[in-house]
Amino acid sequence: MLSDLAQNLRFLCAEKPSVAMVCREIGINHQQFSKYLTDHSKPSAHNLRRIAQYFDVTERALLQSHTEFADIHRYRKAHPDQSGQDPLSGVFPGDIGKLRPFLGAYQIFFHAPVSGSDIMVNTVFLDERDGIVYSRLIEALKTHRVGQRRWTRCDGKVSYQNGRIFVVDNERRNESALSMHILTPPPRQKKTYLFGTMCFLASLPRRIPYASKVVWKRFDTYRSVRELFKTCGVYSSDSLKLDPVVRNYLTKGTDDNWL
Missing domain, CATH: 1.10.260.40 (lambda repressor-like DNA-binding domains)
Known part of the structure; x- marks a missing residue:
């Protein structure tokens, strides 16, 4: 051979x-x-x-x-x-062999741009097509109308470079700038969480650059994507619905509970 x-x-x-x-x-x-x-x-x-x-x-x-x-x-x-x-054509996907274990669905947690004390939750999917890994991020925020949500979709590419995962995406419908997530892969035996930093252009109340710590939590099993979308939204930082590991990292900047 x-x-x-x-x-x-x-x-x-x-x-x-x-x-x-x-x-x-x-x-x-x-x-x-x-x-x-x-x-x-x-x-x-x-x-x-x-x-x-x-x-x-x-x-x-x-x-x-x-x-x-x-x-x-x-x-x-x-x-x-x-x-x-x-x-940048040679940047994506980078080391695809090391990137493939991270394909799948995730919840994304980060500080809300409008209120830094609140935490936003989005859903993202990573999948591979023709040797390139793509991201599809969905934001579903509740509106003032009961039972209705405002939907936003961002599409991007994913790269594995020098021990880090880079995700660059953009909302196609609006004139928004690129956003980027830089994530640290966990130890081999700890694959539930990815910790890192994200930056993007906030849309409200003013279009200004914004950055936040971010946690990606893997969804290994789910019955439907609708189940994932229901978890999207804005939560108070002391909400019991938030994972303690996520809260600890976003509020203290450490992942002690995860180690």
Whole structure:
């Protein structure tokens, strides 16, 4: 069984006229490069960097699993305008192998922009399509009319970089700025919570930049999305409906109850 690196190199070389041409353009010995393709040798750090630069990929990408590498490469090839013009096209999804365990549904808790003492609760879903992880955030706030809610949807992308999860999204209907969540993955045995910071452009009472600590709490089991949406809204910080771990982090800035 060939290593992921050897499979990835073979995959990239298959798009070129010949391996000999690849070696000439990189400036690497053909016999040595053939050993990389047959998994009889590994490139040095210097050669790995030269190969990555030639194929316009990262060194880390060359070493990731072949299935993930091929999926992402095909997606970028199918969207040439994105990969050719977007300077952030290589950022998302980052290390998708480490990101996949976090796919699913979450409650999001943060301080309400209008009243810093209250806590807002939203719902977000993370799912993967064509090697990219997307976010879909739903805000459902109660209105003055009984039984009615004001719905807001934000769509975005998710990246795993250097041990952190980055979520960037935007509300498509309104002229709102991008929002960002920076989250710290928990220890392997503690997957219920993600702690971090979020920032966005507040809509009320004035459109000003706003930042807050944030907690994502995983919903492993639920009967319907309607069940999740019912938990959305604004809660007093001393509400018994709030998870003590969430309250502790948002009010004190620590996650002692979680450790």
